[in-house]
Amino acid sequence: MTKHEVQWRDIVAGLLKVTGVTAGVGLMMNSHLRGGLVRAVNYHATAEADRESLRSHIRYYQRGFANVGVADLKAFVAGGMSLERPGLMITFDDGFRSNYTVAAELLDEVGMKGFFFVPSGFIECAGNRAAARQFVDGQLLEPWR
Structure with missing residues (x-):
C-alpha cells in the first residue's frame, strides 16, 4: 500500500468520525433494537x-x-x-x-x-x-x- 493510499483512508476515517457516522453505526450495532449481541x-x-x-x-x-x-x-x-x-x-x-x-x-x-x-x-x-x-x-x- 502506498503512502497516498494510507493518507486517503485516514482522511475518510477522520471524516466519518468527526461527522458522527462511526458513533451512529456503533450505537446501532449495540442497540436493543437489534436484539443484543x-x-x-x-x-x-x-x-x-x-x-x-x-x-x-x-x-x-x-x-x-x-x-x-x-x-x-x-x-x-x-x-x-x-x-x-x-x-x-x-x-x-x-x-x-x-x-x-x-x-x-x-x-x-x-x-x-x-x-x-x-x-x-x-x-x-x-x-x-x-x-x-x-x-x-x-x-x-x-x-x-
Missing part, C-alpha cells in the same frame, strides 16, 4: 511481559461489556437471557501455559470468565519430535516420555 475476542499466547496490557484490556471489557460464560451463552442462545450491555466472550486458544499463569489469574482478579481451548493433539507435529517438543514446551501440557 454477543461478541468474542480471542487471544493466543498471553506472555508475562504483556501482563499489564492484558490487564488493561480486561478492565476495558469489564467496563463496557457483559461478560458471558458457558451458562450465560446457553441462556442467551435459547432466548432466555437479555443483556443490558453487549455481551463478550473472552477466549484463549492453543493451550499456552501463559493462558493459565497470566490470563486466568487476571480474570480471577476481577471475577470475569473466559473460555480456554486446549488442543488434544499435536497438529502438524506428529512426525517431527523436535516440533512436538517445541509445541509442548509452550503449552500447559506435560511432555510424554
Whole structure:
C-alpha cells in the first residue's frame, strides 16, 4: 500500500468520525433494537511481559461489556437471557501455559470468565519430535516420555 493510499483512508476515517457516522453505526450495532449481541475476542499466547496490557484490556471489557460464560451463552442462545450491555466472550486458544499463569489469574482478579481451548493433539507435529517438543514446551501440557 502506498503512502497516498494510507493518507486517503485516514482522511475518510477522520471524516466519518468527526461527522458522527462511526458513533451512529456503533450505537446501532449495540442497540436493543437489534436484539443484543454477543461478541468474542480471542487471544493466543498471553506472555508475562504483556501482563499489564492484558490487564488493561480486561478492565476495558469489564467496563463496557457483559461478560458471558458457558451458562450465560446457553441462556442467551435459547432466548432466555437479555443483556443490558453487549455481551463478550473472552477466549484463549492453543493451550499456552501463559493462558493459565497470566490470563486466568487476571480474570480471577476481577471475577470475569473466559473460555480456554486446549488442543488434544499435536497438529502438524506428529512426525517431527523436535516440533512436538517445541509445541509442548509452550503449552500447559506435560511432555510424554
